[in-house]
Amino acid sequence: MSKDSDEFVRSIARGFSIIEALGKPPGRHTLAEAAQLAGLSRATARRILATLVTLNYCAADGRYFSLRPRALGLGLSYLNALPYWGYAQRALEDLRNEIGESCALAVLDEREIVYALRLPARRILSTNLGIGSRLPAHLVSLGRVLLAALPAEKRAAYLASGDFKPVTPRTETDPQRIGEILARIENEGYAWVDGELDPAICGIAVPLRDQIGAVVAAISINMISGTMSEAAAKKKYLIPLKRTAQDIRSQMVSAR
Structure with missing residues (x-):
């Protein structure tokens, strides 16, 4: 499917890009670092990080964001399938x-x-x-x-x-x-x-x-x-x- 397709949900793609960015060393990142790794603007990354924090996929500690254990379930879903x-x-x-x-x-x-x-x-x-x-x-x-x-x-x-x-x-x-x-x-x-x-x-x-x-x-x-x-x-x-x-x-x- 092309990224220009009407069926392509850009917000989901951006959410996964932030999750992948947070999974890279050193294990926690600032907003600016996460945005750069994901190839997103800071404003977009901020909204996605706030959503992930609310859903317990991500934790916020001052300036830093890191993945929470719930994110592990995404990979385990694949393995269990x-x-x-x-x-x-x-x-x-x-x-x-x-x-x-x-x-x-x-x-x-x-x-x-x-x-x-x-x-x-x-x-x-x-x-x-x-x-x-x-x-x-x-x-x-x-x-x-x-x-x-x-x-x-x-x-x-x-x-x-x-x-x-x-x-x-x-x-x-x-x-x-x-x-x-x-x-x-x-x-x-x-x-x-x-x-x-x-x-x-x-x-x-x-x-x-x-x-x-x-x-x-x-x-x-x-x-x-x-x-x-x-x-x-x-x-x-x-x-x-x-x-x-x-x-x-x-x-x-x-x-x-």
């Missing part, structure tokens, strides 16, 4: 306990992945990533699995419009090469990424499919880079990963 989320929590916990490595589940949102679950196993991998964290999709195994599942025209548009900046010396930045990698992932059914986002971390991921076979998410196992090659990771972890994905899918089917 996912037909696989509850099953995935248990399944990924079982997988992590079995293999002793970090496990995660993510969905695709435009050019980024969003973590819906992340279960760290080793302290060295216990980064600041958690539920709701975002990463560029092409840099991680979860994202590449999800990009590989896009329809051909959407994948081509993604590659054509992408700005693939290097993050580490190993980051792949060539759109043609990324396209070839995605085609291989689609054919082989898994993705492997080593050190392209963080030189200390590598990961292997597989798609999570719904009842009709559509890819709705991806699950991954992450390890310390240098401890395992792609061939070794595939031999050790691909079967447990695919089994876990199938277990979650089976729970979705039986719950219908």
